[in-house]
Amino acid sequence: MKFTDEIRRRRTFGIISHPDAGKTTLTEKLLLFGGAIQEAGAVKSNKIKKGATSDFMEIERQRGISVATSVLAFEYQGTKINILDTPGHKDFAEDTFRTLTAVDSVIVVIDVAKGVEEQTEKLVSVCRMRNIPMIVFINKLDREGKDAFELLDEIEQKLGLKVVPLSFPIGMGYDFKGIYNIWEKNINLFSGDSRKNIEETIEISDLSSQQLNETIGDSAADTLREELELVEGIYPDFDNQAYKEGKLQPVFFGSALNNFGVRELLDCFIQIAPTPRPKESEERLVEPTEKDFTGFVFKIHANMDPKHRDRLAFIKIVSGTFERNVPYLHTRHKKKFKFSSPNAFFAEKKEIVDISYPGDIVGLHDTGNFKIGDTLTTGELLHYRGIPSFSPEHFRYINNADPMKSKQLAKGIDQLMDEGVAQLFTLELNGRKVIGTVGALQYEVIQYRLEHEYGAKCSYENLNVHKACWVDPRGSDEQEFADFKRVKNKFLATDKRGQLVFLADSSFSLQMTQQKYPTVKFHFTSEFE
Numbered sequence: 001m002k003f004t005d006e007i008r009r010r011r012t013f014g015i016i017s018h019p020d021a022g023k024t025t026l027t028e029k030l031l032l033f034g035g036a037i038q039e040a041g042a043v044k045s046n047k048i049k050k051g052a053t054s055d056f057m058e059i060e061r062q063r064g065i066s067v068a069t070s071v072l073a074f075e076y077q078g079t080k081i082n083i084l085d086t087p088g089h090k091d092f093a094e095d096t097f098r099t100l101t102a103v104d105s106v107i108v109v110i111d112v113a114k115g116v117e118e119q120t121e122k123l124v125s126v127c128r129m130r131n132i133p134m135i136v137f138i139n140k141l142d143r144e145g146k147d148a149f150e151l152l153d154e155i156e157q158k159l160g161l162k163v164v165p166l167s168f169p170i171g172m173g174y175d176f177k178g179i180y181n182i183w184e185k186n187i188n189l190f191s192g193d194s195r196k197n198i199e200e201t202i203e204i205s206d207l208s209s210q211q212l213n214e215t216i217g218d219s220a221a222d223t224l225r226e227e228l229e230l231v232e233g234i235y236p237d238f239d240n241q242a243y244k245e246g247k248l249q250p251v252f253f254g255s256a257l258n259n260f261g262v263r264e265l266l267d268c269f270i271q272i273a274p275t276p277r278p279k280e281s282e283e284r285l286v287e288p289t290e291k292d293f294t295g296f297v298f299k300i301h302a303n304m305d306p307k308h309r310d311r312l313a314f315i316k317i318v319s320g321t322f323e324r325n326v327p328y329l330h331t332r333h334k335k336k337f338k339f340s341s342p343n344a345f346f347a348e349k350k351e352i353v354d355i356s357y358p359g360d361i362v363g364l365h366d367t368g369n370f371k372i373g374d375t376l377t378t379g380e381l382l383h384y385r386g387i388p389s390f391s392p393e394h395f396r397y398i399n400n401a402d403p404m405k406s407k408q409l410a411k412g413i414d415q416l417m418d419e420g421v422a423q424l425f426t427l428e429l430n431g432r433k434v435i436g437t438v439g440a441l442q443y444e445v446i447q448y449r450l451e452h453e454y455g456a457k458c459s460y461e462n463l464n465v466h467k468a469c470w471v472d473p474r475g476s477d478e479q480e481f482a483d484f485k486r487v488k489n490k491f492l493a494t495d496k497r498g499q500l501v502f503l504a505d506s507s508f509s510l511q512m513t514q515q516k517y518p519t520v521k522f523h524f525t526s527e528f529e
């Protein structure tokens, strides 16, 4: 197959949702269509069980699953589909944000009864910022839920999306009869649990035909006609370009558990979803069709076996082909590396591959050379824009609890931060180290892993920080900046990349500081122009 055909047949996406909306179930049904798995229950949910925060077995189990489900690839009707796993648990939100830098589109799963939930809002806002094309799947139609129009309104308002329903439910919950597929112009009849994997599809080319009444009954047929008229009146026509630019979001309804509406979603997805997209680097925009390989690290996974401390770095291929045993330039180290066993991921297994194409993800064994955000190229000195860090929610001093093991501790902290487990800040005043995390769970993970993988012990001490703000001295008044640094010295730190960070202890003090030093710029993510 030609190189450009290989690119054209690839779809790399993530499924995002609030926990329990049905992401795992949907993933599994998608894999079933690809024939990638044989049975339900094969995709492990990587959810953190409630109350499991202190259960280290659970953390280990998690890490195992999260390697296994990092990338799930399968073939469907000539399309190569790569699903990137995005943890729904809020303590791992950063991991999800980073994964979103490697997807070309997303599917947002929403529970019909719960509507838009907190985690969905956060994740969708990140996708919106990046104009990532999104398809919405409203799940659990077999249950009583919100009225379809009400839900579509909620999605537009809370998520700031512009929706276009491409399917529409006929009834809901107990009265759920099926789905009218606006995209394909047919009806899928739902029949409870009797035929979980087979659906009856009835072509309805003319909505005014008697056939509709015969299929779903007079009253449901009338309601459907009215509702579809409303849909036509309220919502714009589907426009593929607008969808691809992130300006319009098609919506499907279904029930993942019953495998209902999933094939319709997938069939439409492979037609409309974008092929691997070009990516901005600091130097220039890189097109996937370029001959030379480029790619970047978006995830690093430590080995589960403490005896083998090597890690797996996940690379998204942006352009060209990635080949086994070919030396590639690590542009941060300005050094070439070659990889004898790059892993590709297929449903439940990983395999060594000789060649991978744009859109694909390869896992490279790494002994500590990679950091999240690193770029690999055939030879060009190119740097993909870093992956921004957001202000953590929790801050604690980390102390060495075993003076004999300070080297191990330093190394462990260093490597865990490279993996993106948490953020490290070093106080300007006294060099003390502060760990910032999105969720409290990470502190336990770090402590556990430092001990089991690096043989180091640590303890924590609370630190009252409201928000970390990255300080941009450029363009500030010199005297004012010097004053700021002197007066706020106690609250200043540097992050891992040496950028200056202001650890504001309250929103009030942050406001006051901004007012007092108006020329100094404060940013809430580590990336700014």
Ligand code: GDP
Pocket: 017, 018, 019, 020, 021, 022, 023, 024, 025, 026, 045, 047, 088, 139, 140, 141, 142, 143, 254, 255, 256, 257, 258
């Ligand atoms: P995740 O946290 O988003 O991955 O959610 P899961 O896929 O694990 O689903 C959460 C729960 O909802 C599980 O008990 C599923 O069996 C259930 N579920 C998923 N899809 C449906 C559906 O279409 N209908 C119903 N009734 N339950 C569903």
